[in-house]
Amino acid sequence: MNAKKAAAEKAVEYIKDGMVIGLGTGSTAYWAIMRIGELIKDGLKISAITSSAASEALAIECNIPLAPIGSFDKLDIAIDGADEVDEQLNLIKGGGGALLREKIIASNSRQFFVIIDESKLKTRLGEFPLPVEIMPFGSWLTVKHIQDLGCKPVIRRKDGKDFITDNNNRITDCSFSRIDDAVALNMQLHEIPGVVETGLFAKQMVSRLFVGRGDGTVRVMQP
Numbered sequence: 001m002n003a004k005k006a007a008a009e010k011a012v013e014y015i016k017d018g019m020v021i022g023l024g025t026g027s028t029a030y031w032a033i034m035r036i037g038e039l040i041k042d043g044l045k046i047s048a049i050t051s052s053a054a055s056e057a058l059a060i061e062c063n064i065p066l067a068p069i070g071s072f073d074k075l076d077i078a079i080d081g082a083d084e085v086d087e088q089l090n091l092i093k094g095g096g097g098a099l100l101r102e103k104i105i106a107s108n109s110r111q112f113f114v115i116i117d118e119s120k121l122k123t124r125l126g127e128f129p130l131p132v133e134i135m136p137f138g139s140w141l142t143v144k145h146i147q148d149l150g151c152k153p154v155i156r157r158k159d160g161k162d163f164i165t166d167n168n169n170r171i172t173d174c175s176f177s178r179i180d181d182a183v184a185l186n187m188q189l190h191e192i193p194g195v196v197e198t199g200l201f202a203k204q205m206v207s208r209l210f211v212g213r214g215d216g217t218v219r220v221m222q223p
């Protein structure tokens with residue numbers, strides 16, 4: 001059994017008729033979107049808000065009714081993957097480059113469900129380079145200030161060009177090796193002009209963590 005699929009399908013079990021659901025991005029969120037599509041075929045009535053152009057395209061393929069982000073005060077549940085999760089349920093996200101919209105959706109949801117396979121669970125964050133979304137204007141200067149915080153930042157490239165986010169920004173992937181205080185680092189990064197958002201999801205944003213294992217079982221953790 002695919003561990004990502006198992007985690008995603010367990011999280012989707014909490015979705016009920018009438019809810020507004022935030023759809024994440026990536027190879028784990030893919031399984032949640034596919035499962036929601038199946039349930040819609042069987043009569044589930046929800047609407048959804050997507051965190052990226054890729055998730056929007058998949059949701060449309062699955063006939064999931066979409067709504068604009070401004071049409072609700074709060075979403076009921078946001079479901080999304082993560083690149084790393086520590087023991088306090090702090091996250092690194094943004095491996096797929098959708099961190100800004102993902103954070104807006106997660107912060108405006110009553111419940112934020114994170115779905116991962118067990119390889120993403122770590123004692124502390126930092127092995128995975130932290131994605132930081134930055135403005136294209138002055139990006140090299142922004143990167144220099146980020147580097148001063150003690151990391152090795154690399155502007156993300158794709159197909160021989162700078163990677164461009166859905167918001168027309170750039171991503172810099174920052175190797176910190178270890179992140180001891182995710183809340184403090186997130187604040188320090190936000191103080192740098194040119195930083196739009198960071199992939200650090202700290203301050204107990206997570207309501208439930210679903211950890212899929214290779215045998216198809218899922219461990220559900222709460223803060």
Ligand code: A5P
Nearest residue numbers: 026027028081094095096098
């Ligand atoms: C997308 O920008 C990311 O935040 C993803 O949620 C994260 O990278 C996890 O992706 P996978 O589920 O593909 O590992």
